[in-house]
Amino acid sequence: MTSDTSPSLKIQSLSVGALRPIDLTVAPGEVVCLSGESGSGKSRFLRAVADLEPHEGKVSLGDLDRASMPAHQWREQVMLVPAESQWWADRVGEHFCGPMPEALSALGFSDDVTSWEVARLSSGEKQRLAAIRALSCQPKALLLDEPTANLDDHSIQLFEQWILGVIQTKKMPVLWVAHDEAQMARVGQRHFRIQGDHWELDQ
Amino acid sequence: MNVIDLAWWQLAIAASMVLALAGVSMVARLNVGKPILIAGARTVIQLTLIGLVLEALFAVGAFHWVALMATLMLLVAGREVMARQKHRLTGGWAFGIGTSAMFISGFTVTVLTLVVVIGPDPWYTPQYAIPLLGMLLGNTMTGVALSLDRLTEAVWRQRAVIENRLMLGQSWQEAIGDFRREAMRSGMMPMINAMAAAGIVSLPGMMTGQILGGSPPAVAVKYQILVMFTITVGSGFGAMVAVSAGSRRLFDERERLRVDRLSAART
Numbered sequence: 001m002t003s004d005t006s007p008s009l010k011i012q013s014l015s016v017g018a019l020r021p022i023d024l025t026v027a028p029g030e031v032v033c034l035s036g037e038s039g040s041g042k043s044r045f046l047r048a049v050a051d052l053e054p055h056e057g058k059v060s061l062g063d064l065d066r067a068s069m070p071a072h073q074w075r076e077q078v079m080l081v082p083a084e085s086q087w088w089a090d091r092v093g094e095h096f097c098g099p100m101p102e103a104l105s106a107l108g109f110s111d112d113v114t115s116w117e118v119a120r121l122s123s124g125e126k127q128r129l130a131a132i133r134a135l136s137c138q139p140k141a142l143l144l145d146e147p148t149a150n151l152d153d154h155s156i157q158l159f160e161q162w163i164l165g166v167i168q169t170k171k172m173p174v175l176w177v178a179h180d181e182a183q184m185a186r187v188g189q190r191h192f193r194i195q196g197d198h199w200e201l202d203q
Numbered sequence: 204m205n206v207i208d209l210a211w212w213q214l215a216i217a218a219s220m221v222l223a224l225a226g227v228s229m230v231a232r233l234n235v236g237k238p239i240l241i242a243g244a245r246t247v248i249q250l251t252l253i254g255l256v257l258e259a260l261f262a263v264g265a266f267h268w269v270a271l272m273a274t275l276m277l278l279v280a281g282r283e284v285m286a287r288q289k290h291r292l293t294g295g296w297a298f299g300i301g302t303s304a305m306f307i308s309g310f311t312v313t314v315l316t317l318v319v320v321i322g323p324d325p326w327y328t329p330q331y332a333i334p335l336l337g338m339l340l341g342n343t344m345t346g347v348a349l350s351l352d353r354l355t356e357a358v359w360r361q362r363a364v365i366e367n368r369l370m371l372g373q374s375w376q377e378a379i380g381d382f383r384r385e386a387m388r389s390g391m392m393p394m395i396n397a398m399a400a401a402g403i404v405s406l407p408g409m410m411t412g413q414i415l416g417g418s419p420p421a422v423a424v425k426y427q428i429l430v431m432f433t434i435t436v437g438s439g440f441g442a443m444v445a446v447s448a449g450s451r452r453l454f455d456e457r458e459r460l461r462v463d464r465l466s467a468a469r470t
Contacts, residue, residue, distance in 0.1 A: 050370060051457050051459065052366060052369060052370070052459055052460075053459055054455075054459070070374075070458070071369075071457040071458040071459070072369065072372055072373060072374040072375070072458055073372070075369060075370055075371070075372045076371075076372025077372075079370065079371065079372065080370045081370070082363075082366075082367060082370065084363070085367060086363050086364040086366075086367035086368075088364050088368065088381065097371075133371070134370075134371065137371055137372055139372075
């Protein structure tokens with residue numbers, strides 16, 4: 001069985017917490033935005049897709065069924081970038097799966113950033129580096145949880161431009177949790193909103 | 204061998220010194236006066252009882268009584284390991300993992316030492332088996348409790364780090380690897396330090412007791428070395444077994460970190 005080079009992310013009757021089940025297929029290169037009040041379960045939903053907490057439902061990427069592979073292999077391909085990233089080693093570079101020179105310069109980092117001490121990163125730097133770190137592991141789909149929450153306007157613009165470029169080139173299906181309406185209009189093709197216990201498509 | 208037996212009135216003199224300490228600490232309002240008295244009373248009662256039990260056990264010397272005694276000791280140690288953890292695995296796992304780790308490593312090392320090294324006849328002769336197992340279990344208990352407490356505490360505090368590593372596609376062994384090694388190390392450190400300091404900083408209690416009991420120092424030293432080695436091996440492997448099993452239990456079949464399997468801290 002050949003694995004699809006640009007697969008779509010298919011979510012079938014996935015439910016977690018109080019949220020009702022949803023069916024959702026994200027096409028290759030498509031960005032689907034998710035929003036809702038804080039505590040409504042957006043982050044938990046992404047965690048469920050990444051299989052980080054118990055839930056109901058099935059997810060597959062192209063012809064790969066999630067249940068048929070070890071969980072860590074699934075997460076390597078369907079990568080969640082959390083709102084608050086964690087760093088365990090001393091230096092930035094030790095966290096990367098491979099070198100990312102283009103991404104670093106696109107987001108305004110100098111070449112020596114990989115030797116920077118993690119303890120001295122600002123929250124905005126951490127957030128951008130966490131996204132670069134995730135992409136250095138070559139995922140096939142992305143789950144972004146408020147990826148620009150700690151960024152200023154200029155950085156947001158750079159980030160969107162860069163990540164949309166990567167998403168288009170690699171034809172990745174993307175779920176993007178956001179709360180800024182303008183941003184969702186800029187980056188997303190579709191937008192679902194949590195209303196109480198169910199999802200609503202925003203027209 | 205000339206052993207001076209102690210009369211109860213002689214112990215009473217020592218007890219009066221403890222009373223003096225309790226009295227002074229009450230005056231100084233250290234809030235340990237009552238605990239000193241209670242703990243002192245427990246020492247007298249518990250040791251007197253165990254003395255009676257050991258006398259009976261030594262007199263009988265039957266295998267099934269030795270085995271029963273060993274099992275009781277193991278269960279008490281297992282309970283103590285559980286009690287010493289702030290965030291423990293729920294559903295009996297804290298007790299189960301601690302007890303099995305001590306059983307696997309403590310009992311194996313004791314039996315091996317009895318059969319291969321000391322070689323009394325029969326190998327379960329209670330004069331050798333019970334004190335050896337007691338010292339081994341006591342220290343293995345410390346090692347297992349320390350390492351499990353370190354592991355669960357780290358997971359409780361650092362769950363975000365472990366989960367972020369999982370998100371990046373690491374396997375559960377990789378994601379918890381640093382904490383697992385750190386926990387195993389902390390279970391072994393007390394014995395490594397004790398071996399390094401033995402004889403210089405401290406005269407080990409067993410050896411001291413044996414010398415007071417009339418043994419030549421050279422014999423006491425050899426037994427002490429044997430006991431320190433077996434304790435180190437027992438607590439070391441015990442910590443490794445406990446941490447391995449404990450960290451496995453912290454993840455489910457989909458390699459999710461299950462902090463919900465730990466109890467919240469007791470208040």
